[in-house]
Amino acid sequence: MTAQLIDGKQIATQIRTALKQQIAHLSQVPHLAIVLVGNDDSSLIYVHNKQKAAAEIGLKTTLFHLPENTSESELLDLIECSNQDTSINGIIVQLPLPSHLNTHRVINSISPLKDVDGFHPYNTGMLQNNEKPYFIAATPLGIMKLVQSVCPNLSGKNVVIIGASLIVGRPLATLMLNQECTVTITHIHTKNIKELTRKADILVAACGVAKLVNADWIKPDSILIDVGINRENGKICGDIDFADVVAKAAAITPVPGGVGPMTIAMLLQNTYNALLLQQQNL
C-alpha cells in the first residue's frame, strides 16, 4: 500500500485560475499592500513568491520594504496610512518581525477589514466564537481545503496538530473544532507526544523540525499534512519523514507542492474577497 498524494499545487492552480477569471470581470483590480521589515532570507523568498503569484492573476501588489532598524511608530504610521488609503484592499505584515518590534501591537493596528492574513484579534475572535470573520488565515484555510479534498466530512475525527503558532496551529485547531473534530495541539512542552499522535486520524505537523514525524508516530491509514519547509543538505524537506511514512498513511501532502502553494492561493482569494467586502461597505 502507498498513501494517496494530496496535490496542493494542482488544487492551488484551480483556485488561482478561477480567481484570474473573476478579477478580469471586475471594474477595479484588487490591491494588496505587503509590508516587509528587514531582510530575513525566507521572508524575502515568500514575499517574492506572493508578488509573482499575484501578478499572474492580475492582482496588484505594493511592497513596502523597510530597513531592519525601522521604529515601531514608523511602522504603525505606514499601516495607518494604508488603512486610510481606499486604493488598498488588503494589508499583510510579513512575519517574523525584527525582535525590537511588538508583533501583537503591529498586527492589532491593521484594520480588520483589510487584515487578509486573518491575524487581527477581531478576526481570530470571531473564528473562536464560530461566527463569520472577515478573513481566516491563509495556511489553515488552505489546509482545510486539502484535508476536505480527501475527507469531506470531518465530524468526530481525532485531529492532532504539532505546533501552537498564531499563523498555523491555533487558527487551524479552531477551524477543525468548528467542523466537529476532537482537537489536540501539541508543542515543545508536551509529554509523551507519540501517544497522542498515534491516535490521530488527521495529523498536521507545523513545528519546523525536519523529518520529526516518522512511521512510529502515526496511526495506520491516517491523513498527514506537512506544513514544514526545512532545508537539509541543500534540499527542502518537511516536518514529516515522507519516505518512512508513505506506506503506512492513507494520504499525505508532499513538500514542496503541498501546503505552500495553498497558502499563496488563499491569500489571493482573501485579497479578492477584501475588495468585494469594501465595495459593500462603501
Ligand code: GUN
Ligand atoms: N510568515 C510565515 N507565514 C506567514 C503568513 O502566512 N503571513 C505572514 N504575514 N507572515 C508569514
